[in-house]
Amino acid sequence: MALSSRAQGLLMVLTATVALSTAGLMTRLVGVDAPTLTFLRGLFGGLFLLACLLTVSRGRSIDEFLRLGRVGFFISIISAMAMILFINALYMTSVAHVSVIFALCPFVAAGLAFVVLKERPNAMSLFASGIALVGIALMMNGGGGGTRGGDLAGDFLALAMTGLIGLWTVMVRRYPQTPALPSTILPTVMAAVMIAPFASPLLASAHDVVLILLFGVCGFSAGFLMLLVGSRLLPPVESVLIGSLEAPLAPLWVFLFAGEAPDAHALVGGTIVFAAVCLNVVAGHRTSRNVCGDAGA
Known part of the structure; x- marks a missing residue:
């Protein structure tokens, strides 16, 4: 049986969130600096996505x-800036801190969606967002956790990145006709070009290059593309609320594979965020079924 557009959006955004949540782990497994990582990830990711575009566009x-236009170019600039801020934030503070701050994005997206799209979030999304906020507050109360404590400058970069991602989500929803692949390729290339003067890719070891290639293609490029497509099928507050699952997932990967353990506050808070997302998804599914049932009556 074919999935509904909402179900497809949920699946894409959820899969994208899992893939993108591995970015923190990548920063802990490689020995390069933030500019070099941003440059190489953008280079590899951009080439992979360009190959995808060449395959499907047929000349x-x-x-x-050209279909991007001024709006698509603006969306790409937002994405590129967020990419640069994200990697630098991960180097300057703990993965848990970056993830927790990013989980505030549903509130940013909801506010911007109301202003830009005149789209009122439903009561359940607001209720679930409130539950998620409790979990986020609990995680922040426990500090950064792990080997890198929370740093104010890193937290500020993460907060700025969160605002940009919230704006990006609303813009994608507002202009769904923007071509997906070019909208993904251009910001990755932009980020690499912007950071290139500060990068030292020739000093990276073969081990680091291979890891960045794998994470850049499988975690970043594929995940970002799925997020872009899936976000068009869901309201901004819902797609970003699902994306807040990155808050518990990112520290989990770092704990399992790099030994950076979050404290009890992060674990409990992350569980609350996860429960809020599940509540919203289940409630939305029941609502859509009831609407279909009423329409067929």
Whole structure:
């Protein structure tokens, strides 16, 4: 049986969130600095996505980029800036801190969606967001956890990145006709170009290059593309609320594979965030079923 558009959006955004949540682990497994990591990840990710575009466009690649227009270019700039801020924040503070701050994004997206789209979030999304806020507050109360404590400058970068991602989510919803692949390729290339003067890719070891290649393609590029497509099928507050699952997932990967253990506050708070997301998804599914049932009556 074919999935509904909402179910497809949920699946894409959820899968994308899991893939993108591995970014913190990547920063702990490689020995390069933040600019070099940003440059190499953008280079590898951009080349992979460009290959995808060349495969599916059948000679219309230039036309696809031209379809971006001024709006698509603006969305790409937002994405590129968020990418740069994200990696630098992970280097300057703990993965748990970055993830917790990013989990505030549903509130940013909801506010921007109301202003830009005149789209009122439903009562259940607001209720679930409130529950998520409790979990986020609990996690922040426990500090950063792990080997890197929370640093104010890193937290500020994470907060700025969160605002940009909230704006990006609303813009994607507002302009769904923006071509997906070019909208993903351009910001990755932009981020690499912006950071190139500060990067030292020739000093990276073969081990680091291979890891960045794997994470850049499987975790970042594929995940970002699925997030872009899936976000068009869901209200901004709902898609970003699912994305807040990164708050418990990112520290989990770092704990399992890099030994950076979050404290009890992070574990309990992350569980609360996860419960809030599940509550919202289940309630939304029941609502959509009831609407379908009423329509068929």
